[in-house]
Amino acid sequence: MLQVSNARATWLAQQVLPHEAALRSWLHGRSSMMMEVDDVVQETYAVLAGMDDVSGIQNPRAYMFTVANNIMLQHLRRSRIVPIESISEIEQYNVPDRDPTPEQRLSLQQDLRRIGRIIAQLPPKCREVFMLRRIEGLSQREIAARVGISENTVEKHVAKGLRLLMGAMAAGAADENPDKGLEQQRGYGWKKRKAVD
Amino acid sequence: MVGRNGKPSIDEVAADWVARLDRGSLNAEQSADLEAWLAADARHFGAYARARAVFASFDRAPALGPQFDPAQFLQANEPRDEVLDSSRRRFVVGGALAAGLVLGGGVGFAAWRDGRYSTAIGEVRRVPLADGSVVTLNTATRIKVAFSSAVRRVELLQGEAMFDVSRRAGIPLQVVIGAVSLLAGEAKFNVRSERSRGVNLLVSSGRVDVYPGGGRQDVRVPADVEMQIGGVGDLQRQPVGPAQAERKLAWRDGMIAFQGETLAQAATEFARYSRQHIVIDDPGVASRTVTGLFSATNPAGFARAVATSYDLHLKITSDAVLLSAA
Numbered sequence: 116m117l118q119v120s121n122a123r124a125t126w127l128a129q130q131v132l133p134h135e136a137a138l139r140s141w142l143h144g145r146s147s148m149m150m151e152v153d154d155v156v157q158e159t160y161a162v163l164a165g166m167d168d169v170s171g172i173q174n175p176r177a178y179m180f181t182v183a184n185n186i187m188l189q190h191l192r193r194s195r196i197v198p199i200e201s202i203s204e205i206e207q208y209n210v211p212d213r214d215p216t217p218e219q220r221l222s223l224q225q226d227l228r229r230i231g232r233i234i235a236q237l238p239p240k241c242r243e244v245f246m247l248r249r250i251e252g253l254s255q256r257e258i259a260a261r262v263g264i265s266e267n268t269v270e271k272h273v274a275k276g277l278r279l280l281m282g283a284m285a286a287g288a289a290d291e292n293p294d295k296g297l298e299q300q301r302g303y304g305w306k307k308r309k310a311v312d
Numbered sequence: 313m314v315g316r317n318g319k320p321s322i323d324e325v326a327a328d329w330v331a332r333l334d335r336g337s338l339n340a341e342q343s344a345d346l347e348a349w350l351a352a353d354a355r356h357f358g359a360y361a362r363a364r365a366v367f368a369s370f371d372r373a374p375a376l377g378p379q380f381d382p383a384q385f386l387q388a389n390e391p392r393d394e395v396l397d398s399s400r401r402r403f404v405v406g407g408a409l410a411a412g413l414v415l416g417g418g419v420g421f422a423a424w425r426d427g428r429y430s431t432a433i434g435e436v437r438r439v440p441l442a443d444g445s446v447v448t449l450n451t452a453t454r455i456k457v458a459f460s461s462a463v464r465r466v467e468l469l470q471g472e473a474m475f476d477v478s479r480r481a482g483i484p485l486q487v488v489i490g491a492v493s494l495l496a497g498e499a500k501f502n503v504r505s506e507r508s509r510g511v512n513l514l515v516s517s518g519r520v521d522v523y524p525g526g527g528r529q530d531v532r533v534p535a536d537v538e539m540q541i542g543g544v545g546d547l548q549r550q551p552v553g554p555a556q557a558e559r560k561l562a563w564r565d566g567m568i569a570f571q572g573e574t575l576a577q578a579a580t581e582f583a584r585y586s587r588q589h590i591v592i593d594d595p596g597v598a599s600r601t602v603t604g605l606f607s608a609t610n611p612a613g614f615a616r617a618v619a620t621s622y623d624l625h626l627k628i629t630s631d632a633v634l635l636s637a638a
Contacts, residue, residue: 117350119361127365157322157358164361230373235382242382248334249373250380255335266335274324274331281323281366 119164130175131163132284138179139285142187150190156285159183233283237276244272325349326359330367430454431471434585434609436566441466444478445485450504450563451585451608472504474564477518484521491525492541502561510542514552514560522547568608572601575618575635582611590615590633597624597637 135156142152162182163169172178237245247258255273259266320328329346332338338346350357376385429439431449439447441457443464449455453471464485466475477485479498487494487503489511494503499518505511513520515533523530524541531547533539536557540548552560559569568581576598579590585608592598600622606614615633619626627634 117347117357119364121368124361124364124368125371127361128369128371132362132365132369154355157355157362159358160362160365161354161358164357164364227372227375230370231376231380231382231385234370234373234376234380235386246380246382249370250376251378252374270331270335273334274328277330277363277367278324278327280370281327281363284366284369 117165123164123169126169127160127163130172131160131179134176134179135284136286137176138183141180142183150187153285155183155186158186162186233280236283237279241272241276241279244269245276248273322353322355322359323363326356326363329360330363334367428454428456433587436564443480443485446476448474448476448564450474468503468505470505472502472563474500474502474561476500493523493525495521495523510540512538512540514538514557516557516561562605563608566608567605568614569605570602572603574598575600575602578602578614582608582614585609586611588612588631588633590635592635594635594637597622597635 138159139152139156142155159179159182163179234242234245243262244258247253247261248255253261255266255269259269332342350360429437429449431437431451431453433452435451437449439449441447442459447455447466450472453473454469455473456467456469458465462483464480464483465488466485467488475485475487475496477496477499484495484497489503489505492511494513496518499520500516501520502514502516503511513522513533515535515537517535519532519534521530521532522539522541524547526544528547533549536552538550538552559571562569568585570578575592579592583589588611590611602618612628612633615626615635618624619635623638625636625638
């Protein structure tokens with residue numbers, strides 16, 4: 116059966132998620148392909164999560180781009196209505212970036228600041244529950260008892276918070292540029308902040 | 313986000329499943345439902361894996377501490393100009409090119425952004441420079457960046473910084489630390505300014521020319537060599553192995569690495585990163601040695617580990633951590 120181990124989830128969080136915004140913008144640049152960017156990204160994660168072993172992957176960023184490219188190619192080959200140019204365009208592809216050096220990667224402190232910033236911008240109820248769960252490490256049951264709400268409600272807050280964070284990550288909150296993220300998600304009615312120079 | 317026909321989106325369903333699993337194990341019926349949903353479409357499995365990854369990316373959140381205050385945190389951690397935004401960079405480079413044309417050629421750095429950058433105690437900060445070089449600042453560090461048409465100059469006013477210099481034909485990067493001056497082309501090196509002992513230089517790649525001042529001969533330092541440049545007298549140089557270099561640069565990940573240092577030396581090192589100082593009155597305790605990798609901003613955690621392994625008495629106050637014989 117299909118499952119995602121904790122170790123694989125951690126690997127995806129550390130090695131893949133930080134490059135997702137770059138992948139999305141690269142995919143948007145080739146949007147003549149009539150495939151939804153979200154679909155390509157989801158299928159890319161499906162491939163990376165379904166692999167038996169990822170320890171041999173030296174450069175996860177390049178690997179992710181290659182997988183996404185293959186997924187687009189497959190879709191194009193299956194659909195007969197696509198003009199030949201788009202296939203050759205995809206076949207001549209180059210992974211757009213080299214592996215980041217340690218100096219280019221986020222330092223642990225910057226990473227922690229980013230996590231704090233993302234949590235701080237969640238809607239209040241969601242944030243309270245998410246902080247108890249992820250900062251203080253209480254279980255959902257313990258949170259229900261502490262806050263005085265039902266376990267079902269706690270679960271709903273965790274799900275909503277996670278859903279918002281997934282959107283924020285798509286907008287680049289996990290990316291190397293920390294100035295993007297939640298505040299780009301206008302639709303959720305979160306506090307807008309002035310653009311930073 | 314709600315999909316067509318008012319149905320929840322794939323991401324919503326995925327998030328719901330991860331939250332359900334986080335609550336506790338699934339019963340047989342729920343397990344079967346999840347299994348069926350995951351198998352129905354590759355995008356379902358992908359969205360679920362991604363939701364798990366996003367949740368796991370907050371595994372480090374406990375380090376924010378139980379006193380984490382969102383409002384205060386946002387105020388104190390406004391995103392700063394760690395990365396120049398691309399529109400500005402384009403504008404500024406355009407300005408530089410225009411200036412170059414007016415002057416009749418050459419690459420002008422004049423219009424590129426100069427400035428001062430600093431870190432607070434316990435902070436590590438990455439500062440990308442306009443020429444593609446990157447300076448990473450360790451705790452309590454101040455630098456001043458000044459680029460002109462002929463010089464790339466960075467002054468290290470205080471603290472420690474790692475330089476990753478990109479090549480510019482004919483224009484080396486100059487690092488000035490008091491009377492000492494360093495010149496480098498494409499190179500990586502760490503510079504630490506120590507008030508009492510002068511300047512410590514560690515070259516990881518490329519080479520760095522050292523102009524020690526005080527009438528002393530200049531010298532070229534190759535990769536994998538460390539040099540101590542004192543206020544007066546000889547320059548001391550020694551080769552540095554990869555493991556040793558890695559330890560000395562652990563600060564870039566917010567860590568301190570010890571390999572047989574005494575507790576007294578460790579306390580001095582920790583004092584650079586936190587206002588909470590480690591105090592050891594007993595010389596017998598202070599001369600014990602320690603090896604390991606520790607979080608630089610957590611002196612209490614370090615002291616706790618030491619107290620446990622050496623069976624010492626530990627007292628923690630808001631501004632000090634006291635270690636003594638039990």
